[in-house]
Amino acid sequence: MRVFTWKMEKEGARRNVVRPADGEAPSIECLPDQPSNIEWVLTAMINRLLDDELDSAVSIGLGGCVSPHVGIHRDDLVELFRMERDGRIYVTYAQGQWQQVHFIGRMPTLDVAKGVRARLVAHGQALSEGRNCSVRVAGEEGLIGDEVVIFALVGSGPLFAQEPAA
Amino acid sequence: MIQVHWWKPGRQEGSASPFGRPETVSDQLDVAERAMRSLTTWNSLNDLAVYVTVGVDPEHAIEDAGDGLHALARHSDGDLVHVTYVANPWRHAHVLFRTIDRVAAMGAARYLAAVGHEVGHCVNDDAERFEAEGQPPYFVWVLTGELPEKVVDAVPAPAKAPSLLSLAAEE
Secondary structure (H helix, E strand, O other): OEEEEEEEEOOEEEEEEEOHHHOOOOOOOEOOOOHHHHHHHHHHHHHHHHHHOOOEEEEEEEEOOEOOOOOOEEOOEEEEEEEEEOOEEEEEEEEOOOOEEEEEEEEOOHHHHHHHHHHHHHHHHHHHOOOOEEEEEOOOOOOOOOOEEEEEEEEEOHHHOOOOOO | OOEEEEOEEOOOOOOEEOOOOHHHOOOOHHHHHHHHHHHHHHHHHOOOEEEEEEEOOHHHHHHHHOOOEEEEEEEEEOOEEEEEEEEOOEEEEEEEEEEOOHHHHHHHHHHHHHHHHHHOOEOOOOOOOOOOOOOOOEEEEEEEEOOOHHHHHHOOOOOOOOOHHHHHHHO
């Protein structure tokens, strides 16, 4: 899986590639106060998917500490987050045939992060409405520790074909 | 290195012995339960933990459990999967139950885990479903060994017996 981080800039956002084999957790930028800036990231991501004209999906979620092994496959799972506490190791994986993970930014609190995630999902759904791209929430649990990071899983191709409307 | 013990029915009704072979492990749940109670009690008294597993290839799985991280709980959450691991703490494996019935194997694993929770330091997730994959026969086995002290802390401490001094004071 390809791993990306994002850096906010005055007039948009810039994408950085992370090499999964580095063995170090990528640094994730704190997001700016203005939520509209965060939507630049998703807009850029979805526009690129729509340009490709392939069936695609974006799954937006919240996580804790990004794993030093992020992007590494284990069976049918891809590692995203990892944290050790009290002798136990908590790992969150992505399941499914996702091709990219984008770490959009770090949030100050879980409540703020949930609000931003809801806003991003709504924004993404509005952008992709009537197109061959679906936008959804990745999962509801798995946050451990003090850090809250917003991420998006991206996949495209026949596996992500939209189900026909009933 | 994890030592493997294959349990077989004992000479007395309802008893079992940890000196069998894979093919001598029985499908008698009451015998497996007695063994489980005995194992869990002994290990809990020594602040050790037990962990119940179901599958088709205990020897291979037990060998794997000796390396790296051991999954304690797994939870599916939309496009995500959350897994809790502990670094391998296991020293012994006890194979208690053998059957060709997949559903029976899963039920036995759930039952034995419930017994483990009732008796002592069983670290399986309460909601674990014990899915068995592959071709029969299916086995249920119990790993025992040292776990991080926090696992022990999570279990209510047994009540201490009152001292003679306090009894005297109550009178």
